[in-house]
Amino acid sequence: MISIKSPSLTPVPCAQALLGVGCLAFALLAFMLVRQLVKQRRPPGFPPGPSPIPVIGNIFSLATEPHVFLKKQSEVHGQIFSLDLGGILTVVLNGYDCVRECLYHQSEVFADRPSLPLFKKMTKMGGLLNCKYGKGWNEHRKLACSSFRYFGSGQKLFEKKISEECMFFVDAIDEHKGKPFNPKHLVTNAVSNITNLIIFGQRFTYDDRNFQHMIEIFSENVELAVSGWALLYNAFPCIEYVPFGKHQKLFRNAAEVYNFLQEVINGFSQGRVPHVPRHYVDAYLDELEQNAGHHGSSFSYENLIYSVGELIIAGTETTTNTLRWAMLYMALYPNIQERVHKEIDSVLSNGRAPTLEDKQRMPYVEAVLHEILRFCNIVPLGIFRATSQDAKVNGYTIPKGTMVITNLYSVHFDEKYWNDPGVFSPERFLDSSGNFVRREAFLPFSLGKASFLKTSINYDWLNQVIPQRLSCVFADLR
Ligand code: HEM
Numbered sequence: 001m002i003s004i005k006s007p008s009l010t011p012v013p014c015a016q017a018l019l020g021v022g023c024l025a026f027a028l029l030a031f032m033l034v035r036q037l038v039k040q041r042r043p044p045g046f047p048p049g050p051s052p053i054p055v056i057g058n059i060f061s062l063a064t065e066p067h068v069f070l071k072k073q074s075e076v077h078g079q080i081f082s083l084d085l086g087g088i089l090t091v092v093l094n095g096y097d098c099v100r101e102c103l104y105h106q107s108e109v110f111a112d113r114p115s116l117p118l119f120k121k122m123t124k125m126g127g128l129l130n131c132k133y134g135k136g137w138n139e140h141r142k143l144a145c146s147s148f149r150y151f152g153s154g155q156k157l158f159e160k161k162i163s164e165e166c167m168f169f170v171d172a173i174d175e176h177k178g179k180p181f182n183p184k185h186l187v188t189n190a191v192s193n194i195t196n197l198i199i200f201g202q203r204f205t206y207d208d209r210n211f212q213h214m215i216e217i218f219s220e221n222v223e224l225a226v227s228g229w230a231l232l233y234n235a236f237p238c239i240e241y242v243p244f245g246k247h248q249k250l251f252r253n254a255a256e257v258y259n260f261l262q263e264v265i266n267g268f269s270q271g272r273v274p275h276v277p278r279h280y281v282d283a284y285l286d287e288l289e290q291n292a293g294h295h296g297s298s299f300s301y302e303n304l305i306y307s308v309g310e311l312i313i314a315g316t317e318t319t320t321n322t323l324r325w326a327m328l329y330m331a332l333y334p335n336i337q338e339r340v341h342k343e344i345d346s347v348l349s350n351g352r353a354p355t356l357e358d359k360q361r362m363p364y365v366e367a368v369l370h371e372i373l374r375f376c377n378i379v380p381l382g383i384f385r386a387t388s389q390d391a392k393v394n395g396y397t398i399p400k401g402t403m404v405i406t407n408l409y410s411v412h413f414d415e416k417y418w419n420d421p422g423v424f425s426p427e428r429f430l431d432s433s434g435n436f437v438r439r440e441a442f443l444p445f446s447l448g449k450a451s452f453l454k455t456s457i458n459y460d461w462l463n464q465v466i467p468q469r470l471s472c473v474f475a476d477l478r
Pocket of ligand 1: 128129130141195310311312314315316318319322378379382383384385444445446447448
């Protein structure tokens with residue numbers, strides 16, 4: 001006969017086990033909490049800042065219009081202050097003097113990018129935009145800038161190609177026969193085609209749905225990557241394992257974009273003759289082959305995909321938004337629009353197509369474009385930087401690897417350098433004779449170290465190319 005042992009004995013180990021697991025979970029939680037609170041402590045000599053909430057710090061304060069919030073905080077804590085982004089200690093630079101002190105006078109110290117979990121996941125800190133400061137950044141930037149000069153601004157033919165793109169653009173507008181429409185997609189396509197000419201040697205037609213879709217989801221990712229949610233992900237990367245949410249959307253979009261780019265790169269590299277590059281992709285593949293087997297070379301097929309994607313999106317989002325603001329402000333200020341038209345018409349008599357040389361004869365157009373870039377703050381917080389070594393600024397000590405936010409909006413609204421910064425006034429870029437004048441506190445492209453690279457790769461290049469492109473497209477809109 002089978003006897004049944006006392007059933008009351010079994011729940012005891014089960015309860016003990018449960019208690020053990022509970023204690024372990026509690027200990028783990030307590031450990032994580034203490035670790036987080038230790039991470040949130042400001043190191044000695046670190047700039048002060050607004051009080052953080054335990055665990056999440058100041059993340060929620062940056063949820064809407066962070067540039068405006070940060071400028072207001074600078075009025076309380078000074079031009080340089082600190083934030084706690086959920087355990088990621090961050091320094092914020094405000095106003096022209098402070099930004100110049102760090103990005104110009106200590107350019108190498110402030111030239112790095114922060115090793116944030118999101119950047120690590122998306123591009124493994126490679127590519128161009130979020131690349132760490134060092135050999136990889138140097139090699140990729142050098143190749144990108146020389147390609148842009150060689151296949152772009154350095155060629156007379158390129159100017160003709162920009163004019164051709166303008167004609168496609170104007171024809172597409174004409175198809176709407178004067179009826180209202182949202183120009184966003186058209187402007188995006190036209191603008192990205194200028195970069196596409198350099199990267200792939202060819203443009204994409206305005207009805208190419210695949211290309212349009214790629215740009216759309218890439219833009220969506222750019223928005224997600226600068227949202228409050230991305231700050232949360234960087235502070236608590238374990239969010240990655242939650243199977244739903246915006247991070248999953250971002251990963252899906254990124255996978256789709258990279259697949260598309262891979263196909264396009266393969267297509268445009270067909271028929272390539274080594275050392276006779278037709279475009280950026282060919283030039284990159286030449287570098288890749290030449291450096292194959294070189295220990296520590298940063299050129300890789302993966303980095304080619306990241307770089308191509310980043311060049312397309314960096315050029316497209318920014319320039320497109322600038323032109324969209326330009327259209328809006330021309331509609332808001334008909335008197336400015338009229339002066340712009342008059343100047344363009346006086347320089348381009350008989351319907352002649354514009355050339356880059358015409359830019360010098362259009363000081364008012366130039367002033368309007370500069371005021372749009374100042375007033376509309378296309379990239380208000382720049383791209384996050386990091387210190388490459390320990391730094392001293394205004395008596396504060398900033399350890400190596402600290403994340404740095406450059407509040408470019410606060411530079412463009414710095415009352416020490418701009419009268420009535422909240423007023424849209426192109427005249428501030430003109431002298432009393434109507435000539436265009438540069439203003440030192442104009443930093444839409446941020447500031448960087450020029451002498452570090454021997455190849456004249458610096459923001460002057462961007463400063464030169466972008467307004468030229470804008471005035472060409474702009475002139476053709478008249
Ligand atoms: C109105 C147009 C543009 C604006 C306002 C703009 C603004 C900026 C800003 C603020 C940065 C961050 C710089 C920093 O870290 O301090 C940046 C970086 C960058 N931009 Fe632009 N940009 C524009 C157009 C373009 C175009 C047309 C391209 C190329 C096709 C481009 C490529 C890049 C690249 C590659 C970087 C990263 C540079 C690096 O980390 O070394 N941008 N841009």
